[in-house]
Amino acid sequence: MKIGVPKEIKNHEYRVGMQPAGVRAMVQAGHEVVVERGAGDGSGFPDDAFEGAGATMVDAAADAWAADMVVKVKEPLREEYSLFREGQIVYTYLHLAAVPELTRALMDKKVRGIAYETITDRHGGLPLLRPMSEIAGRMAPQVGAWSLEKANGGRGLLLGGVPGTRRGRVTIIGGGIVGTAAARIAIGLGAQVTVLDLSQHRMAYLEDVFGTNIETLYSNPENIEKKVLTADMVIGAVLVPGAAAPKLVSDELVQGMKPGSVIVDVAVDQGGCISTCRPTTHQEPTYIAYDVVHYCVANMPGAVPRTSTYALTNATLGYGLEIANKGVEQAILDSIHGDGHLAKGVNTWDGVCTVEAVATACGVEFTTLESLVH
Structure with missing residues (x-):
């Protein structure tokens, strides 16, 4: 051939x-x-x-x-x-x-x-998507932390804080490969991390892996609203294989977020799970909507x-x-x-x-x- x-x-x-x-x-x-x-x-x-x-x-x-x-x-x-x-x-x-x-x-x-x-593979996973999901997930808190810097449009917040200051709050919607990788890096940066997911098994796994460094919540509209509105950074990490990503965060909810907070929608290549997101490029990775910095690069792993x-x-x-x-x-x-x-x-x-x-x-x-x- x-x-x-x-x-x-x-x-x-x-x-x-x-x-x-x-x-x-x-x-x-x-x-x-x-x-x-x-x-x-x-x-x-x-x-x-x-x-x-x-x-x-x-x-x-x-x-x-x-x-x-x-x-x-x-x-x-x-x-x-x-x-x-x-x-x-x-x-x-x-x-x-x-x-x-x-x-x-x-x-x-x-x-x-x-x-x-x-x-797919024999475990029901997506073996050819997994490596890029791992990379995009690990990059998400990194690019989000950069976007939080004042010069880049953010609140001017250091995710890990320093003694005597509040640590940044990171809300991750989806606890799969992307969400788990994102949680790992966000915890390493010292942030307060919450992961929302539909699977009790997955949430139990995350708590086994990360212990008290993470909070898990069932992904429903009430919990999403509460955690999005109080977050300094929201990471969209939702995947429905082959299908368009469901819109879990509305325009109205984004409007209620704190000015200078950050959204990183890793699901943007499947349409995005946050309604205000549209694909961006590494040349112009961010834009501001409702005073919130959006990072929505559709080929994040291309940067590494x-x-x-x-x-x-x-x-x-x-x-x-x-x-x-x-x-x-x-x-x-x-x-x-x-x-x-x-x-x-x-x-x-x-x-x-x-x-x-x-x-x-x-x-x-x-x-x-x-x-x-x-």
Whole structure:
């Protein structure tokens, strides 16, 4: 199979879809890999490292996109839609529920879109989303603390305080991978941390891990309101796999927050769980609404591309090799009749949408994958 690795074109996105070690594994398995020149520069992988691993370097994005399978990091942007081809495999984060236009473009061109964020594992987790969730979660208190500084629009509050002063209050909505990682860093910074979640099991786990350094509360409108209004920093960490994030914090609630407080919505790539949030970029990461600083960068891990590329590609390579070695139809068929994990990653297939939550969010028809691959 011919595999293409184009350079990411999203604003300040420095990650790359495959590192040289992955190229070597693909080439040793008998596949051809073409990499767009400069694709790995932002992550510290020069062109000669890819060439040394056996890749063919190409000058134009179109040459990388001409491959049978395109391996990326972020969802294709509008400028890349014209490069789609019928039957092509696009293996990347897609987050289609938040981008109906992309969903329709993939369907119109009959692209086989396989999304990292919906592939599952035997534990019911999301193994290709987890490493980036870990990074985004750990970054959230860090960028939130920066946003709290007066020069950056915040209240001028030090999260950990000093003796004789109040520590900052951090409210985290969602106790999954992002929320747990965020809690770990916020506690380390010395903040008072509250995590709201729906799962009693998850809340018990968090208290076992963090002990009296954390407060857990059941996530209902009353508790969300109370903790958002008293917080210095609110971190949105809600995920419904494949679906748009539910709006748990309203405009009215944000209006009631303290001036100069901070919102970091990690769920913004799925539409955000806070109604005042809209996607921002690393170039202009924040804006102020209702006197509250909003940090809503949709590709937060892109700011630490060296760490992120290693973490991501370590997770994605195995499934990528399975697709390349077996061919996509056989790989998906084996998955359907086996553990189903890879098949859950298929979001579009030959002109239809195969994830019900995505179809609902984007207003398109849903078709089961099993009815298409047999």
